Amino acid sequence: MMRLSFWLGLSLSVALARAALYKGCQHKVKESIHGPPRGWVKQSPAPPNHIIELKIALPQPNFSVLEQHLWEVSDPDHERYGAHLSKEETDALMAPHQDSVDAVNEWLASHGFAAEHLIRSSAKDWITIRVPVSLAEEMLDTTYHVYYHAESGDSIVRTTSYSLPEVLHEHIDLVQPTIMFGRFRGLKSTLHWAGSSSLASSPASGTITGPAGNQVDASCNNTITLTCLRQIYNAVGYNTSATNGNKIALTGYLGQYANIADLEMFYQYQNPAAYGTNFTFVSVHGGINNQSMAAAGIEADLDTQFALGLTYPTPGTFYSTYGSPPFIPDAMENSSSDNEPYSYWLDYVLSQPDVPQAISSSYGDDEQTVPYSYATRVCNGFAALGARGVSIMFSSGDGGVGDGDADPATQECYTNDGRNVTAFVPGFPASCPYVTAVGGTVNVPETAVFFSGGGFSNYFPRPAYQGTAVQGFLDKLAPGTYEGLYNPYGRGIPDVSAQAYNFLIVYQGEEGYVAGTSCSSPTFTSFVSMLNDARIDAGLPTLGFLNPFLYSKGLTGLNDITEGNNPGCGTEGFNSTIGWDAVTGLGTPNFETLKELALAA
Known part of the structure; x- marks a missing residue:
C-alpha cells in the first residue's frame, strides 16, 4: 500500500x-x-x-487507412464492395x-x-x-x-x-x-407564394416526353410536384417498404424547423396515402422542434415534404442542429458564439450505432471562408460515414461559379487571402470529395438551371473516380477559358443534378413555389433511398458512398444534360456539355435503369 x-x-x-x-x-x-x-x-x-x-x-494518424477502406467498399469493381465498416471500426481508425x-x-x-x-x-x-x-x-x-x-x-x-x-x-x-x-446558409435562390407573383407561368395541359422516353405531364414545366419527379425520373409505380430497415434523413440548421402541420397539408395535396404520418425528430447540440406556424422554416419544409413524400413509407428522420447564432453585442447575457454546425452534427451522428442510409443537406458556405484545416477535418467525418454505408448528398450552391459571393456593385468575385484576386468561388461541403454534390436543372427536356453551383475546389484535389470524366470536360474548353479563375486540378463540382425550380410546397399554411439547389439535393437523395430500398429487399448492402459507383457502373443510369450554363462573378460561367460538366455533373437520375445497375453491382 x-x-x-x-x-x-x-x-x-x-x-x-x-x-x-x-x-x-x-x-x-x-x-x-x-x-x-x-x-x-x-x-x-x-x-x-x-x-x-x-x-x-x-x-x-490512421485516417489514410480509413480512406483506403472507403475506396474499397465503395468501388463496385472491388471484391469488398458493400462490406461497410462498423461504428467501432471507424472510431478506431479516426x-x-x-x-x-x-x-x-x-x-x-x-x-x-x-x-x-x-x-x-x-x-x-x-x-x-x-x-x-x-x-x-x-x-x-x-x-x-x-x-x-x-x-x-x-x-x-x-x-x-x-x-x-x-x-x-x-x-x-x-x-x-x-x-x-463563414456565412453558413441555406441554398434557396428564389421564393414566391400563391397570391403574389409566382415563379410558375400559366398551366399547361397534355403530356411531353421525359428523359427516359416516358410520358410526363406538361404541367411539370410550370410546377414541380411529387408526381412530376416520379415521372421525370422514371420511378412511377415503385413502392418502398416501411419495415425493411431502410431510412432517409434531412438536416436542419439556423433555426429551420420542419412544421408538421405544413407537412400534413402537403400530403393532403400531393400524397394522400401519407397523410397522418410523421418523421422522427432528433435534437443535435440543443436543436429544438418549434411547431408554431410562424417558426416554420422554408428549407426544412421543402426538405421534409419532398424527400419524405417521394419515399413514403420509408421512415424519415429530421436532425435539428443548433449552431451559428449571430453574436448580439448589446445583449446582457453571455450567449455563446458557436462554430459552423457541421462538426456538431458529425459528432452526434458518428456516435450513433444506427444511422439513416441516405442523408440530404441543403446548406453550404463559400469554401474560402472555411479554414482549410477545418474543412479537411469535417470532410474526414463524411468519409467515416461513407465507410459505414451512408450516402451523403449536399446542394452544390445557388450562385453559379460564384456561389453567391460576388461583389454587389461589380458582380466580380475575389479571394479572401489579402490579395483580392478575381476568382471563382467553390462551395463547401459540396467540394468535399467524400460527398455527392447535387446541382440543378429546370424544364423537360432538362437544361441546367442558371444558378446551379459548379466549378472546382481550391482545397481538395481531383479524386481518382473523377479523373477521366473531369479531364474530358477540361479538354473541351477553349484554350485560355477562364484561365486563373479556377483550379483545374481540383475536385469537380457537382457530381449529379436534379430539378431545382418551381417546387410547389406548403409553408406556414400556404402553397407557394421555391427554387434552388436546396430542391435538387433532397430530390436526388430520395431516389438514392429508393435504390437502397431495392438493394435491401434483394439481400444486398446499401450503396454507401455513391461517387465511385456513379462515375463507373452507374453512369448509364444518368440522363446527360447538355444545355445551359451557370453565370457568376461577372462571367457566363461554364457550359453544360456531353459528359460530365461543372454545371450539372454527370446528369439526372433514371431510376429504373439505376435500379438495374445497382442490383447488379
Whole structure:
C-alpha cells in the first residue's frame, strides 16, 4: 500500500510539473489569416466574459487507412464492395494517438479543466470546452474582436491568428472558433407564394416526353410536384417498404424547423396515402422542434415534404442542429458564439450505432471562408460515414461559379487571402470529395438551371473516380477559358443534378413555389433511398458512398444534360456539355435503369 501511495504521489507530481511546463511554454502561431474576408469589419474587443465553445481537433494518424477502406467498399469493381465498416471500426481508425490525448489533457489541466469539463467525440478526436473570452485569449495567446458583416447585419466573435505552446503543435490540428468567418446558409435562390407573383407561368395541359422516353405531364414545366419527379425520373409505380430497415434523413440548421402541420397539408395535396404520418425528430447540440406556424422554416419544409413524400413509407428522420447564432453585442447575457454546425452534427451522428442510409443537406458556405484545416477535418467525418454505408448528398450552391459571393456593385468575385484576386468561388461541403454534390436543372427536356453551383475546389484535389470524366470536360474548353479563375486540378463540382425550380410546397399554411439547389439535393437523395430500398429487399448492402459507383457502373443510369450554363462573378460561367460538366455533373437520375445497375453491382 505504501508503494502504491508513493507511485500515485510521484505521478501527481509529474503531472503537475508538466502542467506548469505547458503554462509557461512559449507559444507559436498555429493558424492565421491575412485579415477578415471581404464584407467583415473589425469593431470592438470581445467582452471578456462572453462564452465561447472551443472545439479542439486532435490528429487522426490512421485516417489514410480509413480512406483506403472507403475506396474499397465503395468501388463496385472491388471484391469488398458493400462490406461497410462498423461504428467501432471507424472510431478506431479516426482515434488520436494516446500521446496526443495525454498532452492535450495536461495542457487543459494546466488551465483548470478537469476530465468532467471535457466533451469528447465518439472517436476521441475532438474535445469541446466552454470558456470565457478572457481565458480563451490566455490559452491561445490571441485577442478576440467583434466583427460586423454589413450586408447580413451579423456580428461574430473571432480572431485572425492564434497560437499554441510549441510542444502541442504536433498534438492539435486546429482550434475553432478562431479564424473562421463563414456565412453558413441555406441554398434557396428564389421564393414566391400563391397570391403574389409566382415563379410558375400559366398551366399547361397534355403530356411531353421525359428523359427516359416516358410520358410526363406538361404541367411539370410550370410546377414541380411529387408526381412530376416520379415521372421525370422514371420511378412511377415503385413502392418502398416501411419495415425493411431502410431510412432517409434531412438536416436542419439556423433555426429551420420542419412544421408538421405544413407537412400534413402537403400530403393532403400531393400524397394522400401519407397523410397522418410523421418523421422522427432528433435534437443535435440543443436543436429544438418549434411547431408554431410562424417558426416554420422554408428549407426544412421543402426538405421534409419532398424527400419524405417521394419515399413514403420509408421512415424519415429530421436532425435539428443548433449552431451559428449571430453574436448580439448589446445583449446582457453571455450567449455563446458557436462554430459552423457541421462538426456538431458529425459528432452526434458518428456516435450513433444506427444511422439513416441516405442523408440530404441543403446548406453550404463559400469554401474560402472555411479554414482549410477545418474543412479537411469535417470532410474526414463524411468519409467515416461513407465507410459505414451512408450516402451523403449536399446542394452544390445557388450562385453559379460564384456561389453567391460576388461583389454587389461589380458582380466580380475575389479571394479572401489579402490579395483580392478575381476568382471563382467553390462551395463547401459540396467540394468535399467524400460527398455527392447535387446541382440543378429546370424544364423537360432538362437544361441546367442558371444558378446551379459548379466549378472546382481550391482545397481538395481531383479524386481518382473523377479523373477521366473531369479531364474530358477540361479538354473541351477553349484554350485560355477562364484561365486563373479556377483550379483545374481540383475536385469537380457537382457530381449529379436534379430539378431545382418551381417546387410547389406548403409553408406556414400556404402553397407557394421555391427554387434552388436546396430542391435538387433532397430530390436526388430520395431516389438514392429508393435504390437502397431495392438493394435491401434483394439481400444486398446499401450503396454507401455513391461517387465511385456513379462515375463507373452507374453512369448509364444518368440522363446527360447538355444545355445551359451557370453565370457568376461577372462571367457566363461554364457550359453544360456531353459528359460530365461543372454545371450539372454527370446528369439526372433514371431510376429504373439505376435500379438495374445497382442490383447488379
